[in-house]
Amino acid sequence: xxxxxxxxxxxxxxxxxxxxxxxxxxxxxxxxxxxxxxxxxxxxxxxxxxxxxxxxxxxxxxxxxxxxxxxxxxxxxxxxxxxxxxxxxxxxxxxxxxxxxxxxxxxxxxxxxxxxxxxxxxxxxxxxxxxxxxxxx
Amino acid sequence: xxxxxxxxxxxxxxxxxxxxxxxxxxxxxxxxxxxxxxxxxxxxxxxxxxxxxxxxxxxxxxxxxxxxxxxxxxxxxxxxxxxxxxxxxxxxxxxxxxxxxxxxxxxxxxxxxxxxxxxxxxxxxxxxxxxxxxxxxxxxxxxxxxxxxxxxxxxxxxxxxxxxxxxxxxxxxxxxxxxxxxxxxxxxxxxxxxxxxxxxxxxxxxxxxxxxxxxxxxxxxxxxxxxxxxxxxxxxxxxxxxxxxxxxxxxxxxxxxxxxxxxxxxxxxxxxxxxxxxxxxxxxxxxxxxxxxxxxxxxxxxxxxxxxxxxxxxxxxxxxxxxxxxxxxxxxxxxxxxxxxxxxxxxxxxxxxxxxxxxxxxxxxxxxxxxxxxxxxxxxxxxxxxxxxxxx
Numbered sequence: 001x002x003x004x005x006x007x008x009x010x011x012x013x014x015x016x017x018x019x020x021x022x023x024x025x026x027x028x029x030x031x032x033x034x035x036x037x038x039x040x041x042x043x044x045x046x047x048x049x050x051x052x053x054x055x056x057x058x059x060x061x062x063x064x065x066x067x068x069x070x071x072x073x074x075x076x077x078x079x080x081x082x083x084x085x086x087x088x089x090x091x092x093x094x095x096x097x098x099x100x101x102x103x104x105x106x107x108x109x110x111x112x113x114x115x116x117x118x119x120x121x122x123x124x125x126x127x128x129x130x131x132x133x134x135x136x137x
Numbered sequence: 138x139x140x141x142x143x144x145x146x147x148x149x150x151x152x153x154x155x156x157x158x159x160x161x162x163x164x165x166x167x168x169x170x171x172x173x174x175x176x177x178x179x180x181x182x183x184x185x186x187x188x189x190x191x192x193x194x195x196x197x198x199x200x201x202x203x204x205x206x207x208x209x210x211x212x213x214x215x216x217x218x219x220x221x222x223x224x225x226x227x228x229x230x231x232x233x234x235x236x237x238x239x240x241x242x243x244x245x246x247x248x249x250x251x252x253x254x255x256x257x258x259x260x261x262x263x264x265x266x267x268x269x270x271x272x273x274x275x276x277x278x279x280x281x282x283x284x285x286x287x288x289x290x291x292x293x294x295x296x297x298x299x300x301x302x303x304x305x306x307x308x309x310x311x312x313x314x315x316x317x318x319x320x321x322x323x324x325x326x327x328x329x330x331x332x333x334x335x336x337x338x339x340x341x342x343x344x345x346x347x348x349x350x351x352x353x354x355x356x357x358x359x360x361x362x363x364x365x366x367x368x369x370x371x372x373x374x375x376x377x378x379x380x381x382x383x384x385x386x387x388x389x390x391x392x393x394x395x396x397x398x399x400x401x402x403x404x405x406x407x408x409x410x411x412x413x414x415x416x417x418x419x420x421x422x423x424x425x426x427x428x429x430x431x432x433x434x435x436x437x438x439x440x441x442x443x444x445x446x447x448x449x450x451x452x453x454x455x456x457x458x459x460x461x462x463x464x465x466x467x468x469x470x471x472x473x474x475x476x477x478x479x480x481x482x483x484x485x486x487x488x489x490x491x492x493x494x495x496x497x498x499x500x501x502x503x504x505x506x507x508x509x510x511x512x513x514x515x516x517x518x519x520x521x522x523x524x525x526x527x528x529x
Contacts, residue, residue: 095153
């Protein structure tokens, strides 16, 4: 299966999806280990590290760019982030991490309803275009 | 600039600006007249790596640039308990000064001289500074993530998108505050109203009806800061008060705000019982607010619990020789350059802390693990004297 998307930050990643049911602010909402710590978030306690994060949009603080870039540096960030609405704050964190550390976390806008919860996803985001592919058992 | 004509530091900053312009579908960039940088608050090694990279590449800001709070109080460094955090915070703050930023270290740059005027394009970061610049001053800034603010200062450009554009600045929903009556003349109305409207409107643009024409800038500050924290408000209009408020808004949906609603908000934001400390001045207390606090503390019984006042170093200088002595002699700890909810100042043993700020009441429980109580400045003083929460 394949879906197409728009690249907000290029890169490639492979991983299992984690689908958030509410927007998340990385600042105040996740810790340096990539765990959701926002007590009001329905998926509080979940670890995002290495997962393909599916969420509608980011929320709140402008410090999210710093927190995400720090997680990319420390290798505790998600493997890729797929949003349904463009958000400037999340790809900004990815861009700075790429400039400083040459680590690329792909950030993509795509409608991801078709993605199953249990699958291994491949995200391939070039500057022009993004594809998300998976095989189902 | 992108090609390195002005050096590698400018090229790096321009790559960030162009990248953001693409994501925001900005048709072009816009020249800015000033910047306010929030990236000087320490969020980990990446904060230092980015600032040091810019310094090493020889970047300098090309427009007047103020700095937001950092992670330590450079004038009273002993106040910060975590010395490792304080050292990293200090290193970051000095890197931004090396880039040519002015060491203001305040979340309320609008209390300083030379603030931007109506229609001026600026790049201001920090949610309360953004909402004040857009709403009260009528300057134009979008919401910017960390790193973008300093890149805008270095290039003198920002993406022409979001609230930089005229079309995006129209009100989206009306809040009729007239049922609140005389309560609109009390300072407590504004953090409560901000929290309520922010929760309802999210990132929309509220139009307030019924705000008294003589409302103070401190009240508008408290309103905007709470609305930006509880929702994502970056611009509001108050009819008859703010410069871009619409005359016609009959086509917008209307919500009424009554006293019962604000009483409920106060209960939501407040715990009860024993009081461990008081913290006022978020966003930084203005000169007028500091003078008022000094007057409240001039006579009367001593404070029974620790009392913190956050303000900026510019205001502290103005208070020297009179009110500052009065405040400190009354037992107030004056904090500058930072704020009590973004760094390790309050004792971890304190559970219940009172504030006059809707923003502090929203963020402090998550940031520094306390229960908040929201009250007016006078209630904060009365409670600190009683050692327990006293509400009027």
